[in-house]
Amino acid sequence: MRGNTYSSLYGFTAFGESHGSAMGVVIEDIKPGVAFPIDAINEALLKRRPSSLPGSTTRKEDDNVQIISGVLDGITTGMPICLFVWNKDANSNTYKSLKDIFRPGHGDFSIFSKFKIYDWRGGGRVSGRETIARVIAGETLNHLFEGVEFITETLLIGTMTPKYRDSLFAKENPYFWPDPSTLKKIPEYLESVKTEGDSVGGVIQLTVRNLPAGWGDPVFEKLDANIAKAMLSVGGVKGIEIGDGFTLSAMKGSDSNDSMDSNGFETNHSGGIQAGISNGEDIIVRVAIKPVPSIAKPQNTIDIHNNEQTIEVNGRHDVCLIPRVIPVLISMLKLALADAGAYQQLIRNEKRDIESLRESLDKIDEDLLLLIIRRFNLVKEVIEYKNDSKIPITDKAREDSLIDSLREKATLLGLPPEIIEPIWQLIIAEGKKQK
Numbered sequence: 001m002r003g004n005t006y007s008s009l010y011g012f013t014a015f016g017e018s019h020g021s022a023m024g025v026v027i028e029d030i031k032p033g034v035a036f037p038i039d040a041i042n043e044a045l046l047k048r049r050p051s052s053l054p055g056s057t058t059r060k061e062d063d064n065v066q067i068i069s070g071v072l073d074g075i076t077t078g079m080p081i082c083l084f085v086w087n088k089d090a091n092s093n094t095y096k097s098l099k100d101i102f103r104p105g106h107g108d109f110s111i112f113s114k115f116k117i118y119d120w121r122g123g124g125r126v127s128g129r130e131t132i133a134r135v136i137a138g139e140t141l142n143h144l145f146e147g148v149e150f151i152t153e154t155l156l157i158g159t160m161t162p163k164y165r166d167s168l169f170a171k172e173n174p175y176f177w178p179d180p181s182t183l184k185k186i187p188e189y190l191e192s193v194k195t196e197g198d199s200v201g202g203v204i205q206l207t208v209r210n211l212p213a214g215w216g217d218p219v220f221e222k223l224d225a226n227i228a229k230a231m232l233s234v235g236g237v238k239g240i241e242i243g244d245g246f247t248l249s250a251m252k253g254s255d256s257n258d259s260m261d262s263n264g265f266e267t268n269h270s271g272g273i274q275a276g277i278s279n280g281e282d283i284i285v286r287v288a289i290k291p292v293p294s295i296a297k298p299q300n301t302i303d304i305h306n307n308e309q310t311i312e313v314n315g316r317h318d319v320c321l322i323p324r325v326i327p328v329l330i331s332m333l334k335l336a337l338a339d340a341g342a343y344q345q346l347i348r349n350e351k352r353d354i355e356s357l358r359e360s361l362d363k364i365d366e367d368l369l370l371l372i373i374r375r376f377n378l379v380k381e382v383i384e385y386k387n388d389s390k391i392p393i394t395d396k397a398r399e400d401s402l403i404d405s406l407r408e409k410a411t412l413l414g415l416p417p418e419i420i421e422p423i424w425q426l427i428i429a430e431g432k433k434q435k
């Protein structure tokens with residue numbers, strides 16, 4: 001099924017279910033010969049892992065990355081990198097009583113509506129554990145962000161808001177809470193929510209500092225649009241603002257515009273992105289996280305036969321996704337930014353090293369191969385159709401007109417038309433031979 005591959009220059013494919021044997025990732029486009037950041041990955045996974053903090057699930061996983069392929073003696077070989085972590089502490093028994101009963105707020109009902117089957121053991125593929133793959137992939141991009149700073153502050157947990165904001169203080173505590181005067185109240189507050197059998201959400205602000213101007217492309221590859229998609233793809237994320245976001249809509253233009261003087265911008269209401277392109281100011285992204293859906297409090301729901309049920313979810317669940325979701329969001333932000341940076345490097349014609357040029361060539365060749373395979377497969381369908389309908393397989397007039405039209409298009413695009421004809425003659429002839 002679609003949706004398990006993050007398609008980008010630095011894309012990856014993720015796999016695994018919460019109560020299956022392992023969660024993992026396959027990453028293809030990593031340069032050969034570079035030190036693989038295994039320590040950074042394990043460190044980031046540690047932050048995503050359930051902890052002993054109040055509000056965190058009691059599921060205990062060591063989440064130590066196992067390398068299956070693509071890394072030799074700590075160095076990438078250029079082969080697909082396959083990594084996974086074991087699911088050692090999954091306890092499907094706690095879910096047995098909930099089998100076939102949809103948890104409100106979770107993906108059970110929508111997954112069942114789509115696939116007519118769902119993994120009742122802890123959410124399966126839509127469990128928060130799938131985010132392990134995102135953290136691993138994001139951490140492999142750190143070399144692209146030298147000198148760039150990622151600052152995290154939590155701006156809301158349930159009903160708690162910081163009275164004061166010190167981003168350095170936020171960096172030093174597990175909740176990324178910027179207010180020293182109220183930090184101690186958080187564990188107490190989360191314990192009280194847990195005792196009620198309930199959960200809470202929150203708001204996280206991510207700031208990217210020192211990102212150059214010019215990242216992002218107009219229209220369909222806007223940086224803010226790609227960041228929004230990356231963030232909203234994380235389970236539990238329900239809202240995103242860039243810069244002053246929703247507040248901008250109630251401002252006057254004279255207040256919301258970021259005026260400039262010869263030293264640069266005087267304000268940063270637009271959160272460092274204008275027309276989908278970074279302007280060199282801090283990129284400011286605020287993300288709204290909903291309360292964790294699985295709660296012990298009784299709720300109305302239905303089962304797969306549409307019978308009404310009352311559900312109490314007593315498995316091991318987070319009370320609040322903060323702080324565990326933070327490394328996931330940072331990884332997704334890095335993935336969204338990485339592509340924008342690579343494309344900016346291309347249009348600025350910055351000199352690329354030979355490995356990076358070869359890497360791009362290999363990618364194009366691979367895309368060409370995939371396109372040829374797609375064409376062959378389609379031709380097979382056409383041949384089948386023609387055989388069934390008793391239509392002659394070869395239609396010389398259509399082949400000639402196809403080549404004429406391709407020659408014409410090639411000329412328009414500045415390609416020598418004489419190279420087009422033999423390539424397509426070969427593709428057409430070989431296509432017909434495919435079984």
Ligand SMILES: Cc1cc2nc3c(=O)[nH]c(=O)nc-3n(C[C@H](O)[C@H](O)[C@H](O)COP(=O)(O)O)c2cc1C
Nearest residue numbers: 106107126127128235236237293294317318324325
């Ligand atoms: C790191 C992480 C951990 C999560 N842990 C839980 C959990 O313990 N229990 C739960 O019900 N949902 C948990 N979720 C949220 C669900 O995955 C999410 O709500 C569900 O997939 C439905 O998606 P939606 O909320 O985006 O609609 C977690 C999400 C993340 C990112």
